[in-house]
Amino acid sequence: MSSQVTRAEYGAAALDLNITKDLCAFLAVLSFEDLPEAAVHAGRRGVLDWLGCALAGSRHPTITKLLSVLEEVGGPARATVLGRQTKLGLLDAPIANGQMGHVLDFDDTHLGGVVLHASSPILSALFALSERNAVTGRDLLTAYAAGFEAGVRAGQGAPAHHAGGWHLTGTLGSIAAGAAAGQLLGLNSQQMVHALGIAATQAAGMQQNRGTMCKSFHAGKAASSGVLAALLAQKGFDSSDEILEGKRGFCRIYSSIAKTELILDQLGERWEITRNGHKPYACGVVLHPTIDAMIALAARAPAADQVATIELRVNPLAVSITGVADPKTGLKSKFSLTHTAAVAFLDRAAGIAQYTDERARHPDVAALRDRVGVQTDESLGKDQAWAAVAMRNGDRYEHQVVHASGTVDNPMSDAAIEAKFLANAMPVIGQERASRIRDVVWHLDQFGDIRGLLDLCA
Amino acid sequence: MSSQVTRAEYGAAALDLNITKDLCAFLAVLSFEDLPEAAVHAGRRGVLDWLGCALAGSRHPTITKLLSVLEEVGGPARATVLGRQTKLGLLDAPIANGQMGHVLDFDDTHLGGVVLHASSPILSALFALSERNAVTGRDLLTAYAAGFEAGVRAGQGAPAHHAGGWHLTGTLGSIAAGAAAGQLLGLNSQQMVHALGIAATQAAGMQQNRGTMCKSFHAGKAASSGVLAALLAQKGFDSSDEILEGKRGFCRIYSSIAKTELILDQLGERWEITRNGHKPYACGVVLHPTIDAMIALAARAPAADQVATIELRVNPLAVSITGVADPKTGLKSKFSLTHTAAVAFLDRAAGIAQYTDERARHPDVAALRDRVGVQTDESLGKDQAWAAVAMRNGDRYEHQVVHASGTVDNPMSDAAIEAKFLANAMPVIGQERASRIRDVVWHLDQFGDIRGLLDLCA
Known part of the structure; x- marks a missing residue:
């Protein structure tokens, strides 16, 4: 069993050259100037929402x-380090800020083909670099959008x-x-290829760790x-030029299916940051339509x-x-x-208070969740759910959610994000x-030095 | 299309509970005291060989x-930081030392079912922790062996x-x-489960980056x-308890085949560190049988x-x-x-000097490598090769390598490792x-404080 080998070279797959480049x-x-106003405004919403999530998360025991x-x-x-009156190193603060941004599972979620909490890694990286050299609001918003495109x-x-089985965040x-860090540092095109190659070759995070402290740690490590x-690429550290499309590159080894042709589809026309979702509830986004339904039912049905x-x-x-x-x-x-179904019905809410250790163990919640039956239905979208509550006296209440609150087709308003x-x-x-931060962020593209914003968040 | 869902819980696959635990x-x-002398001696050989590789690698431009x-x-x-007269942080020195240990592709290789350069990540982690608290030679050797078992x-x-497509190092x-760091820190059993869970969820490195600076960076990042x-686990940071065998754990998401039952096979009887290989040549281990053959042929055949x-x-x-x-x-x-075939034939060697930028671009080497034809042969083992040189006058020389130098079945002698x-x-x-280090390491289990060894390597 032997076969003649033709000349082989590592790197690009034959049919999809130059995608990373x-x-x-x-x-x-x-x-x-390249960003449409919708992308800029999505950036303002993203920064404001994420800062709130990170500040709320800064008090979580995991962060300590x-x-x-x-x-x-x-x-x-x-x-x-947000909300903590302390500073850390340039590789360390991103771990802390990324983890606090994601620890409550309250941060924004991109559902455009992927389930990615992009702001925790991107903004944690960008804020750290914003204290190394002066960065304007426009620089930050541009790099933020760049990070969405790449991720x-x-x-x-x-x-x-x-x-x-991967945790995409x-x-x-x-x-x-x-990519965001490289954009902020002003890397040239070849350096940016290397930044992507070095970043991707550190990409990790298993879904096995959902529900543990590691899940939000993934976001922080990604940021770091x-x-x-980006810092290494700036110094001439190299990588493969085809880290996404290569034979042993990201799309092929992190996925059993590679569709590398989609990576450049409508690049510069469709802005991924405009398809970002913001969470009204502090839990996994696929739960949100159920929460909408349970809160609606709780308003109609008698006591639990x-x-x-x-x-x-x-x-x-x-x-x-x-x-x-x-x-x-x-x-x-x-x-x-x-x-989630039980606590949302009982509390008519699904905020931070509904996902504490105490609430998870509360006997009333435990008793009600034992009465929840679940059916999967492939005809329902990820932002859809149907729920019914049957009472002991035979009464029955039903509710259908077509697009969950906070998704692209039913977005949170600016006022809701501000609240x-x-x-x-x-x-x-x-x-x-908090009020000053709000005022700054709604006009972030007019803001001169991000350090002023970070001082307010310390 | 709907289906009733039975109660599901993240975590262990049904059939392979408690493997990580x-x-x-x-x-x-x-x-x-649990280690057989063969494992202790493999540890001494591993430390000595790796220190030399890291010191030689410390001068590589990538490290700068x-x-x-x-x-x-x-x-x-x-x-x-070895060989550099500088120190770095506890998370940073391991990156540098791990990268310099692996940058020449001269460090030890475990071929027991995996292709793992274990010492670069393990020893870089252990040496950093050895400067935080006093660590004896025995502590180090024990943790070193533990790292081999886990990895x-x-x-x-x-x-x-x-x-x-993964780079296993x-x-x-x-x-x-x-695992090695956790063992050195004296983590208890539950903390060790978390250390493994936190370490595994950071596991990364793509083969796409072979031949770039990222390849050896993988070793450094793994160490860090x-x-x-281990430090996080010691503080009570948690993870999944089933990071290896879980439904979305390491064996299932990093491999299309999971054989989790092999993880505990002969644990405590077979010591993986005793199956470690040491490289006589400064390049990928699968090239070594070819190098043996080309050096043998060069001794017999006329000029190139x-x-x-x-x-x-x-x-x-x-x-x-x-x-x-x-x-x-x-x-x-x-x-x-x-x-490799060309340069080994020309130089009758395959050391650091044969793999420089200059040698890679040399016209004599380039001319000879154009005359190399390759056939794959599934009947040949990873440590085997066959080579023939045909001369212009019709003469022909052949050589077969049964076990390449430096593999388990044809190991480097202690004297060769020392040289x-x-x-x-x-x-x-x-x-x-260098002589003092050699003397220390051959009696490492008698050595009182690893800091004395590191001072010699600075």
């Missing part, structure tokens, strides 16, 4: 554990990536953060890996102690992602469809500073 | 680029991992470094991720300018890993079968210090 050429020359290590081993304290499009080129987040990638059963019909992804039946911790309860930000930020930094 | 219970209580970033952003300078066994549970290296994982053709028959992996036909850089030439160490280390740190 073309994407990076686009990203490297991107300027604020993380900081106890990073404060010992981290680099020179030059980058603000989301890499995911579109790897369509079986999520089904393969770790994997695509690393690529997104690397992206910063390191008269409920016989709750029936849900959901998209199959809601079960595969949020199938935890009996969560013992707040973090695990964010991935429990039954907990969410204030509710998240005020308990941590007070009303005055 | 059982492995970690073993690792957490491992003590020096890396250090220029790490020196700016790294943590408090408490951990020695190699995780790979055995994921047998399609390498074929999937990045992925398995992260797991190995996390392992240190961070009379060569008509060189014919090679190799295991298919040698082509899939080292198929670069026309390398332009020294790093790429380490993955070129044709460069390799001295050749690598002396140009960097001088003869006196």
